[in-house]
Structure formats: structure tokens, C-alpha cells
Amino acid sequence: MSTTANQRPADALRTGDGPRHVAPSAGAKKIGGLAGWVDDRTGAAKPVGYLMKKVFPDHWSFMLGEIAMYSMIICLITGAFLTFWFVPSAGHTVYDGSYVPLRGVEMSEAYASTLHISFDIKGGLIIRQIHHWAALMFVVALVVHMFRVFFTGAFRKPREINWVIGSVLALLAIVEGFAGYSLPDDLLSGTGIRAMAGFVQTAPVIGSYLVYGIFGGPFPGEMIIPRLYSAHVLLIPAILIGLFTAHIALVALQKHTQFPGPGRTNDNVVGYPVMPVYAAKAGGFFFIVFGVLALIAALVQINPVWAYGPYDPSPVTAGSQPDWYMGFADGALRLLPGWLEFTVFGFTVSMNIFPGALILLPLVYVILGAYPFVERWVTGDEREHHLLERPRNAPVRTGIGMAGITAYTVLLFASGNDIMAIKLGMSINDLTWFFRVGFFVLPVVVFWVTKRVCLSLQRRDRDTVLHGRESGTIIRTPDGRFFERHEAGLPEDQWVLVQHEAVAPLELEPEVDEHGVARPAARKDRMRARLSRFYFADAVNPVTPAELAAAHHHGHETEALEGSQAAGEIESAEPAGRH
Amino acid sequence: MNALAARRRHPAAIAVLLMIGLFLTGAVYAAVAPEPADATTQALPAQSVAEGKALFRANCASCHGLNAEGRQTGTGDQIAGPPLAGVGAAAVDFQVGTGRMPMTQPGVQAMRSDDVKFTDEQIAAMGAYIASLAPGPSVPSDEAVDPTKGDAAVGGELFRVNCAMCHNFAGSGGALTRGKYAPSLRDVTGKHIYEAMATGPQSMPVFNDSNITPENKRDVIAFLDTLDQEPSPGGLTLGSLGPVTEGLFAWVFGLGILVGCAVWLGSKAA
Known part of the structure; x- marks a missing residue:
């Protein structure tokens, strides 16, 4: 069952068609x-x-965004439950709940109420664990969803706005996560807030004023937990839901992209209607995601706040890391060398912290959001795209994406360098140097390898179209010659291999016009032509019909033509053979 | 065409073959791998300093010197073994009793080992010999390390202030510079915890009786005991290593399971 969105040539013949009218039942x-x-x-x-x-x-990869969406909804539901008992206050109290190892210990009301939720509220601990696991999965799924959108070119016109909204959502998600991570006021979250205060202080000139503003005085004060609470349960979720609604509305408005295939064009959408198919599938998937998260939360402990103990500015624990989505910024801090801190006119400039703490985070998301516009400028492509590209058919974009993922991953792994050191028996110093060098070298290597792999895959696609697939069947002709039969693919399979567009670098326009006057835009054009060559100079273009015809005529006549003849003879002689 | 032949081109065939191969290799290796030779000498029970000195000369002197005065390495640029006068019987009991000494090979740090090379009597004899060289911390009494007599809540606070920055909030251990590390404190006897605090082995600072009183040391032992005894309320602990292992779990298992479900659901026709 498929539905096309546009007018079809034979529509006139179907004018009278319609669903059969049956008298409705009482219900x-x-x-x-x-x-x-x-x-x-x-x-x-x-x-x-x-x-x-x-x-x-x-397609299964279209459900990655759904995983993110459902994880967010699960966070909202479980979060509402947690607000019933959580006390967002730094007020002092002495714990007298049921967790014996902390009885009689002084702590904040926030921490005491988190312990209360964990040990004294029925189902409190599992709801807390579902909330935290769902938060981690929200960002995991969101990032993988971004990978899918990026590598298939789904961000191209008309979907750039939605890509930008998605980037902002991704940034807000990790800010929201950080705010939540900081609320329980255990040793780990307090250390996170302490680190955040330090980061803000590295902002040139305004740093210390900013910290006083955020904390309502010197660190730690009593304001930060109520303020983070407002941000975590009110402000950021409201923006998240607003943007997320816009995100979904735009998907409905612009229609979902689809992978190329028989009958799927840039002008239609082939698939199933929401009612009843997708309503069932997506609704069911929500319960699958909820079920899997509940299972994980029931079996695997996350953020054991009782083990960390209450926050106190003097201690810190080994293995103090943020949740994984903030790890790349933490990793950048671990890699930045200390000598970048210097003093100018009596002011300390903390270049050993500032770039990793305050610049990197927004920078990553600005680069992400800007990418569609850069690519559109380079390609000069103003058309709408509703068909996805196979990643191999855009080797340079795929290479850039993989290089970006590599740089991000190096930073992420660097934030776990101490855990890697003890678990792999390595020196933390060696690991740090490996990551420092790797941050600059590995993305380049990965870009090159990815691009070559894409080009090779494209060449193999061409080869498959031109020469068919090696069948592994050796045929002996009556006069004693042997050859392997190549099987031509089905037309619908071949279509997928040849449907994409041929690309070529932009031609550089002459720098002077016909009167010999220099054009003002020449410099920009040169830059654009250079980038265009970078993208498309060694493009492998799809097989054209002429090439296909030529290949069938001469290229491999000995195998293709004779082969099919010989095979035909054999098959006619043995009607009970294959097929 | 039998069933095996029909399946040999199945996409999973190569993976299955690989798994079978790996399992077979592992099983064969486990069966024929050489057992470590057991050459522990069953020495006579001896309490005397002289007996300890003999044991010391036979087993420790190659690095620590014949009279425990310490030695340089052959090239003279590093210490093969530090001088031991004044480290006390507690240091001997800790280093030898946890299997760290004698070191099987040079390394950045002696590793804890379940393969303790000496009997309690032999360790006591060597301790007596080292204690006879110069006064140092002695082995604590059973009462001083009894976790039931300590206050775990107080111990927890002391642990977080003094120990957690290297040994991690749950005593899971942590990394130090250049391959050194603070070891895991799980399932370490109270006596060895006490001795480590009193003697400061390897990279660890000494927490003497004026830093942390003997009563507080017992509180720390009580706290570590609750970590060993306490059932994990939230499920699998993932090593109690903090958010790194949680993130890894989310990526590998969380994403793996959910993508598996998505692929399954995507392949279901309407």
C-alpha cells in the first residue's frame, strides 16, 4: 500500500474510485x-x-529521532514524579532517614530529599534511575539522529531551519542535563557546580561578576540550587518543548525525506499513513522505549547519590566526571596545557581553561548549525531535496562528518583518561599526550580514509551496474572454455545504484569581464571554486545509460554475451535446471 | 543439498564460525596452559628476630640490601629498594601480607596479589626483624581494626575528605601520574587498611595518629566495611566508577537494544 502526494498521469481514470460505503455499526x-x-x-x-x-x-533509522522524543517524554513524566518530593534548597539539615551510613551527617535539604526519594519513597529509586537513564538516552539518541540526518543529507533545502532548530535542541538538551545533574547536591554534582563556577570565572573581564550574578554571591552560596531547579523544571523544558513542537511540525509540513528506491522520487512520499499504521508503530515504539529504559533502570544503578555523600567544598572524588554529553568539554580541559595561563597587566588570562570551558560548547553547536549553509554556498544548489543521499555518494561530506565525530570522540575519551588509565593499566600522561596529538591528527586521517572508502564503494557500485554481480557459477561451454556468469541485478536494485546526480566542481568564472575589468566578486568566487574542487574534484559519477549500453555492447562481450548465449543453451537443454 | 550446505552462505555464517573458533581456541588454551609453579617454602614457625633476618636476607636483600639499608639499581639512577629502618612491622605486614612484596618484577608500583608468598608466622618474623632496626608503626590489635566498633557515618566523612580524591568515593581506586594508581579498597582487611594509613605505602601519604586518630581510623575501616557489606540498592554498580561507565553503558547497551528494537520494528510490514 503506497500513497503518492502528487497528481499522477492516470488520475482521470480513477475519478470514480473511492472506498466502498458500508453502513456504520452502532458503535x-x-x-x-x-x-x-x-x-x-x-x-x-x-x-x-x-x-x-x-x-x-x-526505515529503522527514521526512528532514532523517535527514541530521543520518547526519552524526553519519559524524562518529563518521571521528572514530574520526582518534583513531588525533591526539595530544591541548600538549607542545612541533619539526615535521619533509613540509609544508615549517612545517619547523623549534616547535609543540604536537596541532598536529604534525594536520599528520601531513593530509600523511603515507594518506587522512588527506580523512577530516579529511569529519569537519569532516560536523560542519557535522550542525548545519545539525539546525537545519533543527528548523524543520520547529516550523513544522508537530510538537512538540505528546504530543511535547513529544522536542522538549526535541531542543533539548538541538542545544545539545550545538554544544558538541561547538566542542570539536573547538579541538583541532588551530592559530592559529584557539587564538584560539577564548582567546576562550572570556575569556568565562568575564566570569561575575560566579566568572569567574576558573572559568577557573583549566577550564584548570588561567592561560591557556593545558597542560591544556586533553587536557581538551577527553576531552569531545570521550568525554563529549559518549556523552550525544549516549544522548539521540539516546531521541529515535529516542520517535519509534517515539509514531509519526511525518504531513501531512494523504485517509485520514490523527489516529488512523492512512499510509505504508510499515520492512521492506522504509524499510530500503531510509533505508539508501540514508545512503550518499547519506556520498557527498555525501565528494564535498564531496574537492573543497572546510575548516579548512586548515597555513595557520593553530601557536597562539601573541601573533598573531591577520583573519577569526577560529568555525564557523558558534557564529557567532550571536560576532555578539552584535560588536554589543554597549563602554560596557556598567563598574566597581562596584572590580570590573569586563563587560556588553559577558557577555550575548553566557555568557547568549545557553543562553537560545536554553531559549526553544526552553520554546516548546511556552507555546503549550499559551495555547491550553489538551490533546489529542494526530498530524497536522501546515500552517504557514499557524498564522500567529502561523509568525510567531514566522520572527522568531526572523531575530534568529538577524542575529547570525549580524554575526559575518561583516568578511568582508562586504571582499567587498561596505562599511564595517564601517555594517554593525555596521545589524545592531544590525536585531536589534530586523527580527524585528518579519518577524513581521508572515509573519503577513500566512499569513493571505492561508489566505484564498486559502478562496477556492479556495468558488469553485474559475480554469481560464483562457472560455466563450461561445449567447446571446453570456462567463464563465470555475471548476474545483472534487478532493475530496482540497479536503480538505487544509479539514481544519484552526477556532480562536478564549479567552473571558475574569468576574473575579468569581457571589457577587461576585474569583477568585484572574483575573490569570493575563487574561494568558492576552490572549495567546490575540494568537494567534487575526484567525484565518481553514476553510470549513465550510454555507459551501460556501451558496456553491454563491447566491454565484456566475451562474458556477458557469450555467457548469456551459452547459459541459454544449457538452460534450454536442461529445463529442470535453475530458475 | 543438506542443511549445512544450504546455510553456509548465510550472512551470520562467518560470525558463527569466528565465535566457534574463538571458543575452541580459548577452551584448548585453558586446558593445556601451564600451571604456575608452586615453590613456596614451608618454613618452620619462627618468632625470633634472627629467623626474620634470615628470611629477609634470602628474599628481600637483593633489592633492599643485606642490612635493609636500601640499594640503587645497577646503573645507579633509581632506587631498587628503599631503606627499611624505621618503617616498622606494620609496613612489612602490609607489603608482604597483601602480596605486594616481594615484587615479581620491577614496575611503577607494586601490585596487590592474592598470591601471598609467606605464612603469617614468617611475615611476623620479618616484621620483628625490621622493627628491631629502628622503632616504627607496629601491627594494630584486632580491636583497633574491628569494623563493628567504628562509626561508619563519621568514617564516611573522613574518607571523603582524606581518601576519596585518589581512591574514589566508593573505594574503587583511581589513577595517579605516570601509570601509578590508588588501588581499589574493596575487600581489603581492616588490618591492612589501618597499616596503609599508618605507614603510607608507595605514593600514599602517611596519616599518623595526630592526622587521624586510631579511633577515626577504625571509623574509616567501618565505612569501607559497609561498602563491602552493603547490597547495591540500585542494581549493577558498573564498577562504581562514576559517570564514565554509565555513559559507556548507555551508548553500548541502551543504544544497542533500542536500535535493535527499531530495526525489528522497521522490518515489520504493516
Whole structure:
């Protein structure tokens, strides 16, 4: 069952077609009556009907965003439960709950209430663990969803705005995560806040004022937990949900992209309508995600706040790391050499912290958000794209993406250098140097390797189209010659290999016009032509029909033509053979 | 065509073959791997300093010198073994009793080993010999290290202030510079914890009785005992190493399971 969105040539023949009319049952009548009542008052039938008939293409990678969405919803549900008992206050108290090793210890009300949720509220601990695991999975799924969108070129026109919204969502998600991580006021989260205060202080000139503003005085003060709480449960979730709604609305408005395949064009969407197929699939998937997260939360401990103990500015624990999504910034701090701190006119400039702590985070997301615009400028491509590209068919973009992931991963792993050192029996100093060098070298290597792999895969695709697939069947002709039969793929399989567009670098326009006058835009054009060569100079283009015809005529006549002849003879002689 | 032949081109065939091969290799290795030779000398029980001195000369003097005065390495640029006068019987009991000494090979740090080379009597004899060279911390009494007599809550606070920055909040251990590390404190006897605090082995500072009183040392032991005894309330601890292992778990298992579900659901026709 497939539905096309546009007019088809033979539509005139189908004018009389329509669903068979069956007298509605009593139950359906009742529901219809209710729906009619609502529709009379809201006019909802039309938009709801439009949404219900909306067609979405089917592929497992399109569900990565769904995992993120559901994890966020699970965070909202479990988070609401946690707010019933969490006390966002730095007020002092002495613990007298049921966790014996902390009884009689002085702590904040925030920490005491977190212990209370964990040990004295029925189901509190598992809800807390679901909340935390769902938060980690939210960002994991969101990042992998971004990978999918990036590598398939789904961010191209008209979806640049949605890519930018997605980038902002990604940034907000980790800020939201950090705010939540900091709330329980255990030793680890307090250390995180302490680190954050230090980062803010490295902002040139305004740093110390900023810290006083955020903390309402010197660190730690009593303001930060209530303030982070407001941000965590009110401000950021509201923005997250608003942007997320816009994100989904744009997907519905612009229609979902689809992978190339038979019958799938830039002008249609092949898939299933929301009602009933996607409503069932997506609804079911929500429960799968919730179930998996609940299972993980029931079996695997996360953030054992009781083990960390209450926050106190003097101690710190080995293995103090942020949750994984902030790890890349922490890793950057671990790699920045200490000699970058210097003093100018009596002011300390903390270049050993500032770039990793305050610059990197926004920079990563600005680069992410800007990429579609850079690529569009380079390619000069102003057309709309609703068909996804196979990653191999955009070797340079795929290479850039992999290089970016590599740089990010190096920083992420660097933030776990102490854990790696003890678990792998290595020196933390060696690891740090490996990551320092790796940050600059590995992305280049990975870019080059990825690009070569893509080009090779493209060449293999060409080869498969031109010469067919090696069947492994050796045929002996009556006169004693041997050859291997190459099987031509099915047309629909071949289509996938040849459907993409041929690309070539932009031609450099002459720097002077026909009157010999220098054009003002020449410099910009040179830059653009250079980038375009970088993207497309060694492009492997798809097989053209002419090439295919030529290949069938001469290129490998001995195997293809004779082969098919010989095979035909053999098959006619042995009708019970293959097929 | 039998079933095996029909399946040999199955995409999973190579993976299955690899797994079978790996399991077979592992099983064969486990069966024929050489057992470590057991050459422990069952010496006579001896309490005397002289007996300890003989044991010391036979087993420790090659690095620590014939009279425990310490030795340089052959090239003279590093210490093969430090002088031992004044380290006390507690240091001997800790280093030898946890299997760290004698070191099997040079390294950045002596590793804890379950393969303790000497009997309690032999360790006591060597301790007596070292204690006879110069006064030092002695082996604590059983009462001084009894976790039931300590206050775990106080011990926890002391642990977080003094120990957690190297040994981690749950005593799981942590990294130090250049391959050195603070070892895990799980399932270490109270006596050895006490001796480590009193003698400061390897990179560890000494926490003498004016830093942390003997009663507080016992509180720390009580706290570490609760870590060993306490059932993990939240499930698998993932090594109690903090957010790194949690993030790894989310990426590998969380994402793995959910993507597996997505692939399954995506392949389901309507």
C-alpha cells in the first residue's frame, strides 16, 4: 500500500474510485456522533484528518529521532514524579532517614530529599534511575539522529531551519542535563557546580561578576540550587518543548525525506499513513522505549547519590566526571596545557581553561548549525531535496562528518583518561599526550580514509551496474572454455545504484569581464571554486545509460554475451535446471 | 543439498564460525596452559628476630640490601629498594601480607596479589626483624581494626575528605601520574587498611595518629566495611566508577537494544 502526494498521469481514470460505503455499526455511529459534536465546536476534523492521512516513509533509522522524543517524554513524566518530593534548597539539615551510613551527617535539604526519594519513597529509586537513564538516552539518541540526518543529507533545502532548530535542541538538551545533574547536591554534582563556577570565572573581564550574578554571591552560596531547579523544571523544558513542537511540525509540513528506491522520487512520499499504521508503530515504539529504559533502570544503578555523600567544598572524588554529553568539554580541559595561563597587566588570562570551558560548547553547536549553509554556498544548489543521499555518494561530506565525530570522540575519551588509565593499566600522561596529538591528527586521517572508502564503494557500485554481480557459477561451454556468469541485478536494485546526480566542481568564472575589468566578486568566487574542487574534484559519477549500453555492447562481450548465449543453451537443454 | 550446505552462505555464517573458533581456541588454551609453579617454602614457625633476618636476607636483600639499608639499581639512577629502618612491622605486614612484596618484577608500583608468598608466622618474623632496626608503626590489635566498633557515618566523612580524591568515593581506586594508581579498597582487611594509613605505602601519604586518630581510623575501616557489606540498592554498580561507565553503558547497551528494537520494528510490514 503506497500513497503518492502528487497528481499522477492516470488520475482521470480513477475519478470514480473511492472506498466502498458500508453502513456504520452502532458503535461507530456513537463515536462518529461524538466526533461530530467536537468538530461542530472546534472544526478539528479537517486538520486531524489531514494529519491522520499523512504518509511517512519507513526505515529503522527514521526512528532514532523517535527514541530521543520518547526519552524526553519519559524524562518529563518521571521528572514530574520526582518534583513531588525533591526539595530544591541548600538549607542545612541533619539526615535521619533509613540509609544508615549517612545517619547523623549534616547535609543540604536537596541532598536529604534525594536520599528520601531513593530509600523511603515507594518506587522512588527506580523512577530516579529511569529519569537519569532516560536523560542519557535522550542525548545519545539525539546525537545519533543527528548523524543520520547529516550523513544522508537530510538537512538540505528546504530543511535547513529544522536542522538549526535541531542543533539548538541538542545544545539545550545538554544544558538541561547538566542542570539536573547538579541538583541532588551530592559530592559529584557539587564538584560539577564548582567546576562550572570556575569556568565562568575564566570569561575575560566579566568572569567574576558573572559568577557573583549566577550564584548570588561567592561560591557556593545558597542560591544556586533553587536557581538551577527553576531552569531545570521550568525554563529549559518549556523552550525544549516549544522548539521540539516546531521541529515535529516542520517535519509534517515539509514531509519526511525518504531513501531512494523504485517509485520514490523527489516529488512523492512512499510509505504508510499515520492512521492506522504509524499510530500503531510509533505508539508501540514508545512503550518499547519506556520498557527498555525501565528494564535498564531496574537492573543497572546510575548516579548512586548515597555513595557520593553530601557536597562539601573541601573533598573531591577520583573519577569526577560529568555525564557523558558534557564529557567532550571536560576532555578539552584535560588536554589543554597549563602554560596557556598567563598574566597581562596584572590580570590573569586563563587560556588553559577558557577555550575548553566557555568557547568549545557553543562553537560545536554553531559549526553544526552553520554546516548546511556552507555546503549550499559551495555547491550553489538551490533546489529542494526530498530524497536522501546515500552517504557514499557524498564522500567529502561523509568525510567531514566522520572527522568531526572523531575530534568529538577524542575529547570525549580524554575526559575518561583516568578511568582508562586504571582499567587498561596505562599511564595517564601517555594517554593525555596521545589524545592531544590525536585531536589534530586523527580527524585528518579519518577524513581521508572515509573519503577513500566512499569513493571505492561508489566505484564498486559502478562496477556492479556495468558488469553485474559475480554469481560464483562457472560455466563450461561445449567447446571446453570456462567463464563465470555475471548476474545483472534487478532493475530496482540497479536503480538505487544509479539514481544519484552526477556532480562536478564549479567552473571558475574569468576574473575579468569581457571589457577587461576585474569583477568585484572574483575573490569570493575563487574561494568558492576552490572549495567546490575540494568537494567534487575526484567525484565518481553514476553510470549513465550510454555507459551501460556501451558496456553491454563491447566491454565484456566475451562474458556477458557469450555467457548469456551459452547459459541459454544449457538452460534450454536442461529445463529442470535453475530458475 | 543438506542443511549445512544450504546455510553456509548465510550472512551470520562467518560470525558463527569466528565465535566457534574463538571458543575452541580459548577452551584448548585453558586446558593445556601451564600451571604456575608452586615453590613456596614451608618454613618452620619462627618468632625470633634472627629467623626474620634470615628470611629477609634470602628474599628481600637483593633489592633492599643485606642490612635493609636500601640499594640503587645497577646503573645507579633509581632506587631498587628503599631503606627499611624505621618503617616498622606494620609496613612489612602490609607489603608482604597483601602480596605486594616481594615484587615479581620491577614496575611503577607494586601490585596487590592474592598470591601471598609467606605464612603469617614468617611475615611476623620479618616484621620483628625490621622493627628491631629502628622503632616504627607496629601491627594494630584486632580491636583497633574491628569494623563493628567504628562509626561508619563519621568514617564516611573522613574518607571523603582524606581518601576519596585518589581512591574514589566508593573505594574503587583511581589513577595517579605516570601509570601509578590508588588501588581499589574493596575487600581489603581492616588490618591492612589501618597499616596503609599508618605507614603510607608507595605514593600514599602517611596519616599518623595526630592526622587521624586510631579511633577515626577504625571509623574509616567501618565505612569501607559497609561498602563491602552493603547490597547495591540500585542494581549493577558498573564498577562504581562514576559517570564514565554509565555513559559507556548507555551508548553500548541502551543504544544497542533500542536500535535493535527499531530495526525489528522497521522490518515489520504493516
